[in-house]
Amino acid sequence: MLLRVRRIDAATPAGEEAAPAAAEADLLARARRGDRDAFDGLVALHLPRVWAVVWRMLRQREDTEDVVQEVFLAAFKGLSDYRGEARLSTWLHRIAVTRALNHLERAEERASRARVELDDVLEALPAASQSGDSPLQALQAGELQRRLADCLGRMPAAFRTILALRDVDDQPYEGIAAALGIALGTVRSRLARARLALRQCLNGETA
Amino acid sequence: MSPDRMARTEHPIEMISAYTDGRLEPADRERIHEHLGGCAACRQILADFRALAVAARREAAPPVPSYLLEKIGRRIDAESEARPALPLRFLPRARLPLATAAAILMVASLWIVLRGRLPGERLAEQRPDAAPPISDSSKEQPPSSKPESDSASQNSPEKTEPRPVQPGVAGRRADTTAFAPSPPASAPAVADSMAKKDRASPGAAVAEREESKLSAARPKEAAPVPEANLDRPNTAMAEALGAKDAEDPAPLAGLSGFAKAPVAPGTTLVLVMPEARVSVLPDLGVVLTAGDYICTLPAGAQEEVRALAQLRAYAAGQRRPARAGANEAQAARPDSQEGGAPQELVVPAPPTGGPLPPDAAAETHRRVWTILRDSLLARAEAQCGPAPPALHPEH
Secondary structure, eight states, X not given: OOSOOOOOOTTSTTOOXXXXXXXXXXXXXXXXXXXXHHHHHHHHHHHHHHHHHHHHHHOOHHHHHHHHHHHHHHHHHTGGGOOSSSOHHHHHHHHHHHHHHHHHHHTXXXXXXXXXXXHHHHHHXXXXXXXXXXXXXXXXXXXXXXXXXXXXXXXXXHHHHHHIIIIITXXXXXXXXXXXXXXXXXHHHHHHHHXXXXXXXXXXXXX | OOHHHHHHSSSXXXXXXXXHTTOOOHHHHHHHHHHHHHOHHHHHHHHHHHHHHHXXXXXXXXXXXXXXXXXXXXXXXXXXXXXXXSOGGGSOGGGHHHHHHHHHHHHHHHHHHHHOOXXXXXXXXXXXXXXXXXXXXXXXXOSOOOOTTOHHHHTOGGGSOBOOOOOOOTTOOOOGXXXXXXXXXXXXXXXXXXXXXXXXXXXXXXXHHHHHHHHHHSOOTTSOOOOTTTHHHHHHHHHHTTOOOTTSOOTTHHHHHHHHOOOOTTEEEEEEOSSOEEEEETTXXXXXXXXXXEEEEOXXXXXXXXXXXXXXXXXXXXXXXXTSOHHHHHHOOOOOOBTTBOEEEEEOOOOOSSSOOSSHHHHHHHHHHHHHHHHHHHHHHHHHOOOOGGGXXXX
């Protein structure tokens, strides 16, 4: 293996460290010529970020492993489709999101959880959740992170996914709309509801 | 957020959320500023949204399992083994059919050379008067008087008369009067005498003859093949085969030389179909003829036919499996023009009449031929309109 796998650092939560451009370009060129070692090098470069993207959407370790493998397998098969118009990391991110969404669909998580009408979720929120009363700001950082992880794990996948894409991956609304196959207006409204639901959960309220 | 919802909810949550993302229009931004100024609850919600975003970014995903990288590699390896041996996955999509065909034919051809030959397969004999398969119609008539509409017999090349190689002019522009209707079930343009010789020891005879011919036809070092018209097919094939530099210790080392081996100028390449033939004329293009249907194809088709012929020629000259050393591969050059006489390299049609011989080579040959036929036919129809129904697979 050409490169060591980088660990995801809490300071760079999405593994956003840019792969050394020259090394990546070289690996990419060789991989496109069929060099397996070079492709392994690309995998090593981008695995942490892909892992993080998929994990934030699935929140299940085993599922994440499966999907991450699918992502790189798809990339391997489809490397010819990559024209270099976007960064390789962007292309892989797109594959990762798509595969994760497919997985959610396959697992019928959407059916059982995310299929819940989002409007209904919002309607069900108690009025207090929209109030300004919030103990959230008083939480210690560690406690906040713990609750956050717990709440994200219990959220409908649709909420979790859009929060991950926007707040963690910093995807623009347009990119989110394309990835999820929804309208821009839906992105905006779903984000608002997801944030509200997360806030409610963190404040100890139940949806 | 719909007006109704805005009315029902106490605070403009959606606008606050969009404001967090900097996605409000100026007018809305002004409105939310005003609202925030007078609504402590909304200011708290905004602060919470921002805090949650920061917290979400800080949330560390679990570390990547140490074994995952290797697991991914194994899975890709497994997938590769289940797929064609050559790394066709790296091909641009548009070239995949060609590459698939090329890879399959490569393997098949090598196998064929080692084994012998396919039923009905011949390589065009190099004759002093051999020329591209374009001639005046008066000279093009094959010995056979079989009617063209005899589709039953057309499907069996082995039952038809071989199509003689006619004198022609490589540099002649392909006009419609220059082409004769293709005879039914055009078998490869090979002299019968070759077939007779083959009967004693088919495999050895064919391989020996091809090797001999190809050796004689190899370009001399001092006379490099002009690059004009050769770059594109060579580039295509290099990509198609995922070829690397010769010094690259790649599993495809044996193919590297091939990818670099050009088709010599003056070589006319012919893909024979039961009801048609495709000729790749030096410097002129690709012409598909099927009865009255004559079509000059776009240049892209030239790559396909030429690449296939390169494969065939290489395979004919290659006496070792594909992974032989690069030196042998380099030495295995396809036909070249010798003594000024144009040559014809024929990719024969597979036998289609009756059940296929129970060997993989025949089936592979059929598949490759079908892929190329379909590809070329699609190009022809895009260029010249519908082809005769007899050319279509479902016919």
